Amino acid sequence: MVTATPDVAGRSFWQRAELLGDKPAVIDPDGTVVTYAELFAAGNQVANGLIGLGLSDDEVAATILPNGHIVYEIFSAVLQSGTYFTPINRHLQADEMAFILKDSGAKALFTHVSLVDIVREAADMAGIAENRRFVAGGEVEGFTSYEAWKAEQSTNLPTVRRPGHRLYYTSGTTGRPKAVLRPRPTGDPDAASSAFTRRLFSNSGLGLGEDEVHLVLGPMYHASPLGFGMAALHLGQTVVIMDKWDPEDTLRLIQKYKVTAAHFVPTMFHRMLRLPAETRAAYDVSSLRSVVHAAAPCPPEVKRAMIEWFGPIVWEYYSSSEIGGTHVSPEEWLQRPGTVGRPFPDAQMRILDESGNELPVGDAGLVHFKVATTFEYKGDPGKTAAARHGDFITVGDIGYVDEEGYLFLCDRAAETIISGGVNIYPAEVEAALLIHPAVEEAAVIGVPDPDWGESVKAVVQLSEGWTASSDLEAELIEHCRARVAKFKAPRSVDFVETVPRNLSGKLLRRALRAPYWEGHDRKI
Numbered sequence: 001m002v003t004a005t006p007d008v009a010g011r012s013f014w015q016r017a018e019l020l021g022d023k024p025a026v027i028d029p030d031g032t033v034v035t036y037a038e039l040f041a042a043g044n045q046v047a048n049g050l051i052g053l054g055l056s057d058d059e060v061a062a063t064i065l066p067n068g069h070i071v072y073e074i075f076s077a078v079l080q081s082g083t084y085f086t087p088i089n090r091h092l093q094a095d096e097m098a099f100i101l102k103d104s105g106a107k108a109l110f111t112h113v114s115l116v117d118i119v120r121e122a123a124d125m126a127g128i129a130e131n132r133r134f135v136a137g138g139e140v141e142g143f144t145s146y147e148a149w150k151a152e153q154s155t156n157l158p159t160v161r162r163p164g165h166r167l168y169y170t171s172g173t174t175g176r177p178k179a180v181l182r183p184r185p186t187g188d189p190d191a192a193s194s195a196f197t198r199r200l201f202s203n204s205g206l207g208l209g210e211d212e213v214h215l216v217l218g219p220m221y222h223a224s225p226l227g228f229g230m231a232a233l234h235l236g237q238t239v240v241i242m243d244k245w246d247p248e249d250t251l252r253l254i255q256k257y258k259v260t261a262a263h264f265v266p267t268m269f270h271r272m273l274r275l276p277a278e279t280r281a282a283y284d285v286s287s288l289r290s291v292v293h294a295a296a297p298c299p300p301e302v303k304r305a306m307i308e309w310f311g312p313i314v315w316e317y318y319s320s321s322e323i324g325g326t327h328v329s330p331e332e333w334l335q336r337p338g339t340v341g342r343p344f345p346d347a348q349m350r351i352l353d354e355s356g357n358e359l360p361v362g363d364a365g366l367v368h369f370k371v372a373t374t375f376e377y378k379g380d381p382g383k384t385a386a387a388r389h390g391d392f393i394t395v396g397d398i399g400y401v402d403e404e405g406y407l408f409l410c411d412r413a414a415e416t417i418i419s420g421g422v423n424i425y426p427a428e429v430e431a432a433l434l435i436h437p438a439v440e441e442a443a444v445i446g447v448p449d450p451d452w453g454e455s456v457k458a459v460v461q462l463s464e465g466w467t468a469s470s471d472l473e474a475e476l477i478e479h480c481r482a483r484v485a486k487f488k489a490p491r492s493v494d495f496v497e498t499v500p501r502n503l504s505g506k507l508l509r510r511a512l513r514a515p516y517w518e519g520h521d522r523k524i
Contacts, residue, residue, distance in 0.1 A: 011194035013076055014040065014157065016210075016236040025233060026069040027257065029243035034069045039076070039233070045153035046077035051160075052153070053132065055083050055107050058184065060167055062086040062106035063221070064097060064119050067243045070136050070146070071220045074110055075230055080189040082162030086169070086179075087221035089502075090115055097122035100169055103379065104179060110146060113138035163192040167378075168223050168321045179378035180321040197231040203327045203344045204228075204292040205315030206261045210236035212289070215253060215262040217242050218505075223321055224294065228263045237261075247272040251283035258287040265505030266298035267441070269306050270434060274463065280309070288313060295505045297409060299431035300337040307334070316340055318409065320395045322387070323369040326407050339406040340399075343369070348392075351401060356389040364400045364410050364423075368392035398425065415509055417446035419454045424488050426509075432483040433458055433490075436476060438466040441499035443507050444490065447516040458490035459512055461499040468495035 017025070017040035025036040050061060061078055063086070065071050071087070078085040086104045088097055101109065101122060109128050111119040113135055120142060123133050135143035163185040169177040185192035201208055206228075214232035216239060218225035229239045240257050242249065245268065253259060272280075292315040293303075307314050312330040318340040319325025326349070328341025343349045348370035351359045359365040370391050377383045387393045398416065399409040410416075411425035418424070426444035433442040441461035446454035458476065462468060473493040480489040500508040 011197075011234070012190035013043075013193065013230075013233045013236075014080065015190055016234070020210075020236055023236075024238045026072060027238065027240045028068050029241055032069075036236075039069065039072060041155035042073045042150065043076035043080075044155050044157055045150045046073050047081040047158050048153040048156075049149055050077060050081050050083060050108065051158055053108060055081070057082045057162065058084065060084045060086050060104045060106045061108045061110070062088055062101060062104060064088045064090050064109070064111045064115055064122075065136070065220070066090060066112055066114065067216070067220045067225075067241050069241070070110075070112075071226065072230060072233060072239075075226065076233070078164040079193060079230075080161045081158060081164055082184065083164050084167040084184075085164060086167045087226060088169075089219070089221045094118050094121040094125065098125035100177065100179075101126035101128060104167055104169075108132045108134070110134045110136070111143075112136050113140060116140050116143065161189050163187065163189045166223070166227070170321065178380055178383060180375055181378040182373055182375045193234050197234040199344075199346075200227065200231050201235070203325075204263075204317055205290045205313075205327070205329060206292060207289055208235055212237040212260045213240060213257055213287075214238070215240045215242065215250075215257070215259040217245055217250060217262055217264060217268065224263055232261075247275055248279060248283075251275075251280070251285060254285050254288065255283045260287055260289045262288075262291050264291060264293040265295040266293060266302060267296065267501060267505045269293065269298065269302050271440075273302065273305050273309075274440070285310060290315060292317060294318060296507070297411075297427040297431065299434050301431070301435045303333070304337070318407065319344075322375060322395050323371070323393060325369065328406070332406075336402070336406050339402075339408050341407060342405050343407075349401075349405075349407065350392055351399065352389055352392070352394070359400075361403055362400055364398055366394045366413060367397045367399045367407065367409070368394045415445075417444075417454050417456055419446065419449070419456060419487070420452045422487060424456060429456065429458070429480060429484055429488055429490065432480045433460065433476065436479050438463055438472060438476070440464075441501075443499050443509060443512050445509060445513050445516070447492075447513075448520045455492070456488065456490045457516070458493045459499060460493055460495055461497065462495060 017036040020036040022035045024033045025039045026034040061083055075085050088100050116135055130142050133143045134146040136146040139145055165184045167179050169179050214237050216225050216229040220226045232239050290313045294317050314330050317327040324344050324347035326341040326343050328339055350368045351365040352368050353365050371393050396413045398411055398413050399407050401407050411427045415426055416423050429444040430442050433439050439460055440463040443459045445457055447457045449455035476493050477490055500511055
């Protein structure tokens with residue numbers, strides 16, 4: 001049994017699971033219900049198995065899995081066995097998977113039978129031994145059956161329990177992904193997990209009670225869907241998992257399971273709002289108590305529409321795997337539309353110029369946060385050093401603060417368009433485009449211009465029922481000119497079948513820019 005002092009009693013998944021027993025812990029995308037007792041036993045089996053494999057402190061267990069409860073079996077195991085957990089995007093190419101496997105030094109790899117062909121190729125390239133490759137859902141040559149291996153392990157808690165940690169890789173939208181390496185917490189796993197969970201949910205406006213039902217909407221190889229779902233389990237909540245996101249299916253699941261909380265990204269809001277009014281009205285979303293969004297800029301018109309629909313329960317936060325961040329309640333946001341809030345209680349923020357000088361209120365510069373716990377970009381001391389100014393670090397976002405310390409983001413420094421020596425922030429123009437009914441998705445990029453260096457181009461994915469034409473291009477340009485300064489408006493529009501985003505909602509702007517800059521000097 002987990003021993004617990006009064007200040008942490010009942011505050012971790014392992015402590016709660018023994019008490020909650022048959023309560024649903026996870027509801028899989030296919031409707032399968034996994035109870036707290038079942039998830040507790042399975043997680044202990046995996047933890048004991050990892051220890052039996054000889055994984056030492058600070059070594060890595062990696063997963064390439066579809067969304068489902070198995071991810072939480074492995075994650076909960078790592079968090080009590082002193083190792084690191086690295087989830088890998090199942091949509092990557094084999095060489096991209098292999099890069100992360102090799103770079104992380106993964107000593108165990110878990111996958112699913114549906115992904116085994118590409119994972120085998122990646123594991124071969126990375127040199128993962130066959131007896132360290134585990135496959136769930138079937139028997140496959142060259143892999144160990146996950147279910148059979150797990151069945152050989154004890155369902156009891158490990159004799160020696162140590163806090164594990166996450167080793168997340170940045171999304172790689174501007175190049176090869178880099179691991180954000182932090183030291184493992186000290187103390188016992190229950191206290192470490194409790195501290196993380198309460199900090200995460202308190203900074204996100206989500207409820208801490210066991211009666212909450214948390215909906216996981218995004219891919220569980222991404223930090224936020226994974227982390228918020230695991231935190232919900234530490235709080236004794238039921239977690240409902242969606243595999244492939246769909247706007248109407250989101251509403252169906254909210255109604256069916258009386259979901260109280262969820263983590264969204266802005267593109268989800270945009271697509272849900274595009275559902276026909278009668279479709280939206282057909283579902284009861286009144287069970288929702290609080291939702292939170294992050295990962296990308298949210299146009300004010302979109303967020304205001306979501307608050308009108310869901311009620312004043314829409315929170316927002318801004319942070320990354322590297323830094324602390326800010327949060328804003330719906331009430332604060334309605335008073336200051338567009339803000340991403342003020343720093344978390346334990347965070348310190350500064351706006352600095354490129355020389356490290358602090359900028360006054362209202363001036364845009366690089367957003368820096370004081371590093372609360374040490375970290376490094378694994379294997380890249382140069383990148384680590386370049387992001388630092390003393391005790392403060394930046395991930396390259398540009399923003400400014402108002403007189404009350406509320407942060408307003410402009411864009412990523414690497415994505416800023418410089419036209420005629422003037423900085424233009426794509427996010428502002430994209431927000432204007434997205435309120436036009438013809439625009440389903442939009443990305444704004446800088447393209448070569450012989451006179452101005454760069455000119456503004458919009459890349460647009462049209463809504464259903466609209467057809468690309470020169471007249472529509474002119475209409476969209478005028479639409480933007482009515483909402484942003486003329487020098488910021490697109491000078492041209494390209495219509496595409498799909499504007500590429502990764503599954504965490506971030507625009508793949510590098511991929512969009514590349515064809516336009518072939519043969520030019522700009523770093524893309």
